[in-house]
Amino acid sequence: MIRLGRRRPSTPRTRRGAPPKVERIALGDLKPDTDALLGRIAYLKLSLFESASAVAGRATDLGDREAITRVAAAVLQQHTELTALIEARGVASAVAMHPFTADIDRYRRRLADSGWHESVLTLHLSAGLLDDFFAGLAAGLPEPDARRVVAVLQRDIGHDALVTVLQAGLTADKRLASRLALWGRRLVGDTLLVARSALADVRDAAGQPASTEERRVEPILNDLIAAHTRRMDRLGLTA
Amino acid sequence: MIRLGRRRPSTPRTRRGAPPKVERIALGDLKPDTDALLGRIAYLKLSLFESASAVAGRATDLGDREAITRVAAAVLQQHTELTALIEARGVASAVAMHPFTADIDRYRRRLADSGWHESVLTLHLSAGLLDDFFAGLAAGLPEPDARRVVAVLQRDIGHDALVTVLQAGLTADKRLASRLALWGRRLVGDTLLVARSALADVRDAAGQPASTEERRVEPILNDLIAAHTRRMDRLGLTA
Numbered sequence: 001m002i003r004l005g006r007r008r009p010s011t012p013r014t015r016r017g018a019p020p021k022v023e024r025i026a027l028g029d030l031k032p033d034t035d036a037l038l039g040r041i042a043y044l045k046l047s048l049f050e051s052a053s054a055v056a057g058r059a060t061d062l063g064d065r066e067a068i069t070r071v072a073a074a075v076l077q078q079h080t081e082l083t084a085l086i087e088a089r090g091v092a093s094a095v096a097m098h099p100f101t102a103d104i105d106r107y108r109r110r111l112a113d114s115g116w117h118e119s120v121l122t123l124h125l126s127a128g129l130l131d132d133f134f135a136g137l138a139a140g141l142p143e144p145d146a147r148r149v150v151a152v153l154q155r156d157i158g159h160d161a162l163v164t165v166l167q168a169g170l171t172a173d174k175r176l177a178s179r180l181a182l183w184g185r186r187l188v189g190d191t192l193l194v195a196r197s198a199l200a201d202v203r204d205a206a207g208q209p210a211s212t213e214e215r216r217v218e219p220i221l222n223d224l225i226a227a228h229t230r231r232m233d234r235l236g237l238t239a
Numbered sequence: 240m241i242r243l244g245r246r247r248p249s250t251p252r253t254r255r256g257a258p259p260k261v262e263r264i265a266l267g268d269l270k271p272d273t274d275a276l277l278g279r280i281a282y283l284k285l286s287l288f289e290s291a292s293a294v295a296g297r298a299t300d301l302g303d304r305e306a307i308t309r310v311a312a313a314v315l316q317q318h319t320e321l322t323a324l325i326e327a328r329g330v331a332s333a334v335a336m337h338p339f340t341a342d343i344d345r346y347r348r349r350l351a352d353s354g355w356h357e358s359v360l361t362l363h364l365s366a367g368l369l370d371d372f373f374a375g376l377a378a379g380l381p382e383p384d385a386r387r388v389v390a391v392l393q394r395d396i397g398h399d400a401l402v403t404v405l406q407a408g409l410t411a412d413k414r415l416a417s418r419l420a421l422w423g424r425r426l427v428g429d430t431l432l433v434a435r436s437a438l439a440d441v442r443d444a445a446g447q448p449a450s451t452e453e454r455r456v457e458p459i460l461n462d463l464i465a466a467h468t469r470r471m472d473r474l475g476l477t478a
Contacts, residue, residue, distance in 0.1 A: 046308065053292040053311075062333040064339065066322070069285065072292075073319065083305070092300040202318065210465050 027136030027220055029212050032202040034100065034141055035197060038086045038149070039096030039105075041134050045079035046097070047104050048127060055119045067161040074157040081152050084153045085145065096217075096223075103197055110190050117169045117176055118183045124162040125184060126191050128231055129224050131157075136220070137202070166235055181237040188228050192221060241478045266459055269449050271441040273380055277325045277388070278335030279343075279437055280373050282320035285336070285366030286343050287366060294358045299352070306400040310362065313396040320391050324384065339478050342436055348428050356415055357422045360474075363401040364423060365430050367470055368463050370396075370432045376441070405474055420476040427478075431460060 014062035052072035057067035076148075111122050133151045138149035170176050199210045199217060210217065232239035291311035298304035322332035347377035350361050370392045409415050438449045438456060449456065464478075471478035 020337070046304070049308070050292055050296040053289055054296075057289040057293075062337055063331075065285070066333055069315070069318075073315050076308070076315065080312065081307070091301075094305055098301055 028139040030140045030202045034207040035096050040100040041101045042082040043097035046106050059115050064165050071158040078152050106195050122179050129191050184232050269379045269441045274335050277353040279339040280320040282336035282339045286347050288314040297355050317391050321333040343463050346433050368430050423471050
């Protein structure tokens, strides 16, 4: 879990010879559009749910299949609660989600057709990174939406169960570690693109697009990468 | 919905020249093994859930996808409640489901690789027929399991939404009706086999295997077929 502070002070460098001061942004300082953010996250959850139930269906062990089906159920529950928030605003959830389908479908296609353990790792790392990121971004929504969306995204979808499945695979097959390490490195780049794409749509407190300047976005991405690295570490994989 | 009477009197034919009296059986008169029946239905629901979420994922219209995802969620909820009943008996759900995976996987494979509307029809007809059948069979379980399982299976998974999707397809494409009528006729045979397979495992009040004599099982299957025909009629399809 990354820090979700709504008002993180910028960290100006004042030493002589340091680069010019950059006004860094924190996720909670951004002002996302509510319908767009809810639509994007709801569609992401729909996509992740479908991936999860497909991964469950490909499990050879019935216990694994049950465990991953529970993860799919938790993700579906998140999707359902988000669409309920959208519909409560008088917006059809399909309409709110529609602008984001092409981007997210492309992301999903890029990560499809992998081995089964790779798909389990995708579920674990992708949901982990994007839940962190979108919980941070949703903290900038007006209340009570901020509180509600953050609560949905901070709820555990069952990461321990995914880690258990992965660890069993790593124990059974010594060659799996290098495959999964490679996959994790590939995955993180594509997943950060999904976060960047959301940042491109929101403006900071000064009305500037949040993603216009690389250095201002960097700290946000660094936090996400640090949490990703901890997830890889827990599996004994090199990030 | 078929009649779920636990004690349906047999209907002896007494007219001259009629065939010899056959002691017919009603579903509720059978004494199924609780763990086996719960395991079989739970696995069927897991399989149906995965099919439903795959059908949802193949929808081209986002509204249809949402509607079918809600059906998938309802089926997953049935699965989850059934596995909770199994676990409450001190049995691991994977253990209870395992004996039925091969049969049900074969059923699912036989109905895979169809067009999208055919898959939606499968969801509607297969869930409809098997929920009717297993609710009838579960009525013969000891209480409180009978009441609980029947309540789970009689809960509507969202058939109206499936009918709406199918009707829109039939309106848009005049050739779809003959394809779906053909598919419905093929489907019912395979689905009745799933019911027959469950009957082969249970015994009637006299301790006889329920499926040993074709004529005794016939009325049960006839009720299922009649309900199936009503579902086809509602869609304007010839059963």
